[in-house]
Amino acid sequence: MLEVSHVSKSYGSKSVIADVNLAFEENKIYGLLGRNGAGKSTLLNIITDRIFPSSGEVKIDSENVADNDSKLGLMYLMSEVDLYPNGAKLSQIVKDSELIYGGFNHKLADKMIAEFKIDMGQKFGKLSTGYNSIFKLILALCLPVKFVILDEPVLGLDANHRELFYTELLDSYADNPRTFILSTHLIEEVANIISDVIILDQGRIILNQPVEDVLAKTHSVVGQKNEVEEYTKGLNVVGHDDMGNIRANYVYGDLDDRRLPDTVQLSNFDLQKLFVFLTNQYEGSKRHEN
Numbered sequence: 615m616l617e618v619s620h621v622s623k624s625y626g627s628k629s630v631i632a633d634v635n636l637a638f639e640e641n642k643i644y645g646l647l648g649r650n651g652a653g654k655s656t657l658l659n660i661i662t663d664r665i666f667p668s669s670g671e672v673k674i675d676s677e678n679v680a681d682n683d684s685k686l687g688l689m690y691l692m693s694e695v696d697l698y699p700n701g702a703k704l705s706q707i708v709k710d711s712e713l714i715y716g717g718f719n720h721k722l723a724d725k726m727i728a729e730f731k732i733d734m735g736q737k738f739g740k741l742s743t744g745y746n747s748i749f750k751l752i753l754a755l756c757l758p759v760k761f762v763i764l765d766e767p768v769l770g771l772d773a774n775h776r777e778l779f780y781t782e783l784l785d786s787y788a789d790n791p792r793t794f795i796l797s798t799h800l801i802e803e804v805a806n807i808i809s810d811v812i813i814l815d816q817g818r819i820i821l822n823q824p825v826e827d828v829l830a831k832t833h834s835v836v837g838q839k840n841e842v843e844e845y846t847k848g849l850n851v852v853g854h855d856d857m858g859n860i861r862a863n864y865v866y867g868d869l870d871d872r873r874l875p876d877t878v879q880l881s882n883f884d885l886q887k888l889f890v891f892l893t894n895q896y897e898g899s900k901r902h903e904n
């Protein structure tokens with residue numbers, strides 16, 4: 615288990631991460647969502663000891679990961695930041711990484727190399743943005759780590775390559791279950807992949823739950839404006855749409871046993887819509903702590 619306890623980070627007087635507590639369990643796929651500047655990369659860099667928190671700690675199996683090579687070796691962070699020398703050939707980076715992490719899944723790598731058509735004789739610094747991501751994704755999926763942490767994994771990948779990557783991720787997870795943390799803005803693309811969703815907003819966790827539970831609490835209530843308003847009175851309305859005098863109120867939370875008028879329709883809405891409402895500071899919204 616990977617635990618983040620009371621982690622905060624400030625730059626000068628600016629608070630970027632504020633008292634974050636999280637527990638990443640074994641063999642789950644987490645989606646870490648947040649608007650630009652919410653603090654996602656900062657949090658992932660703190661988890662992997664690339665930057666120091668101002669306070670708090672990160673532990674794996676109750677041991678602090680800071681300066682702890684055996685625990686840090688259990689995580690791989692794939693991010694925009696390039697850790698490899700521009701002049702190094704991809705095949706050499708694989709060899710070096712295999713030594714550092716004590717293994718490499720060559721069978722899967724060969725499959726991905728062929729599928730993505732990547733030339734392993736190329737120099738790292740010469741890769742296009744998309745192929746730079748593809749190469750780091752191969753490392754992320756093939757190194758023998760327990761926590762695969764992907765910060766904007768599909769940056770620069772075309773739609774075909776993104777589909778291919780999601781398929782490879784799920785196949786690799788099925789073959790070898792481990793914990794994934796995916797930070798992304800492409801919510802619709804990962805909604806069916808992730809098991810749990812974490813929303814970070816201005817450095818704070820505002821939602822941390824299994825996707826299934828979250829979706830079960832989304833309700834769109836559509837009908838005549840006055841009837842919809844009456845039905846949703848006192849519920850947690852996080853957003854609305856108007857089409858003439860037809861109103862859609864979006865509720866996040868449990869419904870009580872109030873009677874639904876025949877003319878009002880009830881259905882669920884998707885994760886991306888919920889994300890937009892919860893992070894938009896919509897005037898009618900309430901904050902949801904975990």
Ligand SMILES: Nc1ncnc2c1ncn2[C@@H]1O[C@H](COP(=O)(O)OP(=O)(O)OP(=O)(O)O)[C@@H](O)[C@H]1O
Binds near residue numbers: 653656
């Ligand atoms: N070294 C730094 N010095 C000062 N401020 C920083 C530093 N690094 C990050 N920040 C600030 O911290 C905040 C969070 O940045 P971070 O990169 O973690 O956000 P993010 O959620 O990953 O954003 P995005 O989705 O845009 O990549 C931003 O306001 C950013 O400007």
